[in-house]
Amino acid sequence: MTAVLDVRDLDTSFVSPSGTIAALQGVSLTVNTGEILGLVGESGSGKSLTGFSINRLISPPGKVVGGQVLLHGQDVLTLGEEDMRQLRGRRIAMIFQDPMMTLNPVLRIETQMYDALSAHESITKTKARSRAIAALDEVGIPAPEDRLRSYPHQLSGGMRQRVAIAIALLHRPDLIIADEPTTALDVTIQGQILALVQRLCRDRGTALIWITHDLAVVAGIADRLAVMYAGRIVEIGGVDDVLDNPAHPYTRGLIDSVPARGTRGKRLNQIPGRMPALTDLPKGCAYAPRCPRATAACEAMPAIEPISDTCAVRCFHPLTGEAS
Amino acid sequence: MTDNVILSAQNVSKQFGGRGDLVARGLARLGLARPRPVVRAVEDVSFDLYKGEVLGVVGESGCGKSTLGRMVAGLLDPSEGQINGRAPDANTGPLPMQMIFQDPFSSLNPRKRVSDLIGEAPRVHRIVSPSEVNAYVADLMDRCGIDASYRDRFSHQFSGGQRQRIGIARALAVKPEILVCDEAVSALDVSIQAQIINLFMDLRDEFGLTYLFISHDLGVVEHIADRILVMYLGRIVESGPAEQIFNDPQHPYTRALIDGVPRLDRRRTVYEPIKGDIPSPIDPPKGCHFHPRCPLAEARCRTERPVLRDIAPGRQAACHLIETTAIEGEPKWPATKTG
Numbered sequence: 001m002t003a004v005l006d007v008r009d010l011d012t013s014f015v016s017p018s019g020t021i022a023a024l025q026g027v028s029l030t031v032n033t034g035e036i037l038g039l040v041g042e043s044g045s046g047k048s049l050t051g052f053s054i055n056r057l058i059s060p061p062g063k064v065v066g067g068q069v070l071l072h073g074q075d076v077l078t079l080g081e082e083d084m085r086q087l088r089g090r091r092i093a094m095i096f097q098d099p100m101m102t103l104n105p106v107l108r109i110e111t112q113m114y115d116a117l118s119a120h121e122s123i124t125k126t127k128a129r130s131r132a133i134a135a136l137d138e139v140g141i142p143a144p145e146d147r148l149r150s151y152p153h154q155l156s157g158g159m160r161q162r163v164a165i166a167i168a169l170l171h172r173p174d175l176i177i178a179d180e181p182t183t184a185l186d187v188t189i190q191g192q193i194l195a196l197v198q199r200l201c202r203d204r205g206t207a208l209i210w211i212t213h214d215l216a217v218v219a220g221i222a223d224r225l226a227v228m229y230a231g232r233i234v235e236i237g238g239v240d241d242v243l244d245n246p247a248h249p250y251t252r253g254l255i256d257s258v259p260a261r262g263t264r265g266k267r268l269n270q271i272p273g274r275m276p277a278l279t280d281l282p283k284g285c286a287y288a289p290r291c292p293r294a295t296a297a298c299e300a301m302p303a304i305e306p307i308s309d310t311c312a313v314r315c316f317h318p319l320t321g322e323a324s
Numbered sequence: 325m326t327d328n329v330i331l332s333a334q335n336v337s338k339q340f341g342g343r344g345d346l347v348a349r350g351l352a353r354l355g356l357a358r359p360r361p362v363v364r365a366v367e368d369v370s371f372d373l374y375k376g377e378v379l380g381v382v383g384e385s386g387c388g389k390s391t392l393g394r395m396v397a398g399l400l401d402p403s404e405g406q407i408n409g410r411a412p413d414a415n416t417g418p419l420p421m422q423m424i425f426q427d428p429f430s431s432l433n434p435r436k437r438v439s440d441l442i443g444e445a446p447r448v449h450r451i452v453s454p455s456e457v458n459a460y461v462a463d464l465m466d467r468c469g470i471d472a473s474y475r476d477r478f479s480h481q482f483s484g485g486q487r488q489r490i491g492i493a494r495a496l497a498v499k500p501e502i503l504v505c506d507e508a509v510s511a512l513d514v515s516i517q518a519q520i521i522n523l524f525m526d527l528r529d530e531f532g533l534t535y536l537f538i539s540h541d542l543g544v545v546e547h548i549a550d551r552i553l554v555m556y557l558g559r560i561v562e563s564g565p566a567e568q569i570f571n572d573p574q575h576p577y578t579r580a581l582i583d584g585v586p587r588l589d590r591r592r593t594v595y596e597p598i599k600g601d602i603p604s605p606i607d608p609p610k611g612c613h614f615h616p617r618c619p620l621a622e623a624r625c626r627t628e629r630p631v632l633r634d635i636a637p638g639r640q641a642a643c644h645l646i647e648t649t650a651i652e653g654e655p656k657w658p659a660t661k662t663g
Contacts, residue, residue: 042513043484156601186384186540188598191584195596195660202660213513216543216586220594239591257518259547260588264567267525268547270518274483 003070004174004207005031005054010067012046012053015060021278023049023062024231028304031175034205036198038218038239040254041228042275047211050228051177054209055092056084071174090120093168097180099160103152109136109163110148116167135166139196158189162196169200176201179211194221215258219243224310227251230275230286233304237311247307247318250287285315293317330501330534331373331396331421336405338366338391361606365391367558368405370632373502378528378535380549380566382542382581386605387555390506393538397423397504410501416450418499426507428487432479438465438490439475446497460497467530468493469523485516492523496531504536509544521548542585546570551638554578557605557613560632564639574641577614593661612644620645 012024024046031037041047053064056076069076076087096102104112113132117123123131129148136144139162152160161181168176178197182190198221201208212218218225219239226236227248235248246252256269273290276282282289288298297316304314342362351357366388373379373396381389394400395407398421410420425431432441443461446452452460462472468489470482479487488508495503505524509517521544527533539545545552545566552569554562554577562575573579580597598617603609609616615625624644632642 042515158601186602187542187581187584188384189601190586191594191596192599194586194594195658198594198660214586215514216588219588220586220590220592223592243588243591254514255588257514258588259518259521259543261546261570263547265547267522268518270522271515272519274485274516275513 002033003030004033004035004072005029005209006068006070006073007050007054008068008070010050010053010069011065012049012058012062013065014062018279022231023278024053026304027053027067027228027231027233029226029233029236031207031209033207034202035224036201036208036210036222038222038225039209039211039228040213040215040218040225042213044230044275044278045228046231047213047228048179049231051094051179051209051211055088055094055177057088057094086120089116089173090171091173092175092177093171093173095161095164095168095176095178095181097183099157099164100152102164103160105152107151108148109150109152109155113148113167113170116170120171131170132166135170136163138169138200139163139166140192141166156189157185158192161185161189161193165193165197165200169204169206172204173206175207175209177209177211180213182217183212183214190217197221215243215254216260227254230281231278232286232314234287234314235312236304237308237313241308241311245319247311247313247320248287248315249291249293249317249319252319253290293319328374328376329372330375331407331409332371333373333392333396333407334370334405336366336369336392336395336402336407337364338388338395338400339364339403363605364558364608365605366395366402369555369558369560370405371553371560371563373534373536375501375534376528376532377550378537378548380545380552381536381538381555382540382545382552383555384540384581384602386557386602388558388605389538389540389555392555393423393504393506393536396502396536397421399423418451418501419445419449420500421502421504422495422498422500423504423506424488424491424495424508426510428484428491428511429479431491432487432494434479437476437478438470441479441490442494442497445494446499449498451498461493464493464497465490467527468496469519483516485512485519488512488520489523492520492527496527499531500533502534502536504538506538507540508537510539510541517544524548542570542582554581557603557608559613559642560640561614561643562639562641563632564636564641568636568639574635574639574646575614575643576618576620576645578641593659595659612642 007029010024010027014021014023027050039047052058054069114128117128133144136147141147141162182193210221222239225239225242226233229250235251253271271290276286284299284301288294302314302316304312306312340363341360352359383389395402439461442464443457447457465472470489509520537549549566552566553560556577562578573582583595584597600617611627612625612630615621630642630644632640635641635646
C-alpha cells in the first residue's frame with residue numbers, strides 16, 4: 001500500500017479583528033490507494049475544514065498557515081494557482097453535502113459534465129457525450145441519454161447526488177473527498193449511495209476521505225477512522241480498533257451517545273457540556289472540561305502518540321485494555 | 325384499555341392543493357390553466373395514543389409523518405376523518421397538546437427574551453398569576469437544564485442544544501399531556517442529541533407525558549419509543565410494539581428501512597436494501613404504494629390496495645404477502661464490502 005495522500009501537521013487559521021482563530025492545528029493523516037478513511041467529528045470540529053484545506057479551497061480570512069499536503073509525494077500547498085486548478089477536479093475530486101448547491105441550476109447535466117471534462121482535457125463534444133453517458137450509467141442512473149438533457153431540479157436528491165459522484169469520477173481522480181454526501185438523504189437512498197461509492201472506490205482503487213458526523217455510516221464504509229475534536233485529530237486507527245477499543249475518552253463518549261440496539265429504554269451515556277468555541281479554547285486538552293478522566297496534567301496539550309501499530313491517540317490518560 | 329386512550333385518530337386524511345381559489349378554478353374550467361395537483365399527504369390513517377407511552381412515527385421524506393404530527397397538534401385540520409382528544413378549556417387553563425419542532429433556530433422568536441418565550445403562554449392562559457411567572461419560568465428552565473440566570477438573553481445567544489431545551493421548556497409551560505416531537509433531535513450533534521433524548525425520558529417520568537415522536541432516525545426511535553407506526557407515502561404500512569417491529573419486521577418496507585440503517589457493529593459492509601426513489605405523492609403508484617420498489621411484489625400488489633389488518637395482538641401490517649414471507653437472520657439485500 002502506498003500513501004496517496006500524506007497530510008503533515010496541517011494548520012489552518014482564520015484572521016479576525018479580535019485575533020487569530022486556529023481552526024485546525026497539527027492535523028496529520030495518510031490515505032492509501034483504495035483505502036477509505038472516515039473523518040468523524042461534531043459541528044465545528046474542523047472535519048470539513050480539513051477536506052477544504054487539502055484541496056486548498058479555503059478563502060480569506062481563512063488561510064493554511066503551516067504543514068504539508070503531499071499528494072503522491074508532491075506538496076500541493078506549494079503549487080501555483082494554475083497548477084492547483086489543474087489538480088482540482090482531476091486528481092482530487094470533491095463531493096459535497098448538498099447536490100443542489102454543487103450543480104448549477106440553470107445548466108443541463110450535459111453542459112455541466114462537458115464543462116468538467118473540457119476543463120482538464122481537449123475533448124470533442126461527441127466524445128464528451130459518450131464519456132458522460134458512460135459515467136452516468138456507472139453510477140446507476142437509468143436512461144442516461146435522457147438524463148443528460150435534464151436540469152438538476154428535475155432530478156430527485158438521490159439522483160442529483162449520483163450525478164455529482166459521476167462528475168467527481170469523470171477524470172478518475174487519485175483521491176475523492178466526500179463531505180457528508182448522504183446526510184441530506186433518506187435512509188434507503190443513503191444505503192444506495194454508500195454501496196455505490198464503496199463499490200466504485202474498491203473497483204478502481206480510488207482513495208476516499210469520507211467526512212461525516214455519523215459514526216454508524218463510517219463503520220459501514222471505512223477501513224480507517226480519524227476522530228476530530230476542536231480542530232485536532234484526537235484518535236486515528238483501524239475502524240475495528242477505534243470502534244471496539246476506543247482509546248480517547250471522547251471517542252468512547254461519542255460511541256456511547258449513539259442510540260443503538262440494546263440501549264432501549266436505558267439512559268444514554270451523554271457527554272456533559274458541549275464543544276468549546278474555537279475562540280475560547282481551554283488551555284491544554286480541549287476535551288478536558290468534559291472528560292471524566294481529566295487530571296491536572298491535562299492542562300498541557302497532549303501530543304498524538306501511537307499506542308499500537310495502527311492507532312494513535314492524543315491523550316494523557318488513554319483507555320487502554322479496559323473493558324468498555 | 326380504552327380508558328387509557330388519550331387521543332384517537334380515525335380514518336384521518338389530509339390533502340393539499342386541488343380546488344384553488346375562484347380565479348384558478350375559472351381558468352381551469354376555461355382550459356387556460358391546469359388544475360392544481362392534489363397531494364394526498366396522509367391517507368386513511370387510524371391509531372390510538374395511550375397515556376404515558378411514546379409512539380414513534382417513522383418513514384422517509386414525503387411519507388406524511390410531519391403532516392400527521394401537525395394534525396395531532398392541531399396545527400392542521402384533517403381533510404377527512406377525525407382526531408379525538410381532550411379539547412382545551414376556552415382560553416384558560418392548560419393546553420393538552422404541544423409541539424416541539426426540528427429547527428431550534430427558526431422555531432424561537434429572535435426578538436423575545438427567554439423569559440417571554442417561556443412565560444408568555446402560561447400567563448395568557450392564566451396557568452400562573454403574573455406575580456408568579458418569574459418563579460415558574462425559572463423552575464421550568466432549571467428542569468430543562470438551562471441556567472435560570474440566562475432568562476434575559478435572546479435565543480441567538482444560545483447553542484443549538486440549549487435552544488432545543490428552551491423549545492421544550494416553552495412547550496411544557498402550558499402543562500400539556502401530549503408532546504408532538506417532530507424531528508426534535510435531528511438537527512443536533514450526536515453528543516447533544518443524547519442529552520436531549522435523556523431529557524425527554526426524564527420529563528416523561530416527571531410529568532407523566534405522552535409523546536408522539538416523529539423521526540426519520542430509526543436508531544433514536546428504537547431507543548425511545550414503546551410503539552411504532554411505519555408510514556410510506558401517506559399510509560401506515562406497519563404498526564406494533566417497538567421491540568417486535570425491530571426484531572421481527574413483517575412488511576417488506578419496514579424490513580428494508582431497518583436493514584438500511586447503518587450500524588456501529590456492521591463493519592465495512594453496506595446494504596442496499598431497495599432500489600429506486602420514493603414516488604411522488606402527487607401521483608402515487610396504484611395498489612400497494614410500495615410495489616414498484618418491493619422485491620416481492622406480485623400482480624395483485626399492483627392493482628389492489630392492501631388493507632391494514634391485525635397480524636398479531638397489537639400488531640398490524642398492510643401487505644398482501646405477509647403469510648408467505650418468512651424472515652430470519654441476516655438481511656437478504658445485496659451487500660457491498662470494502663476491500
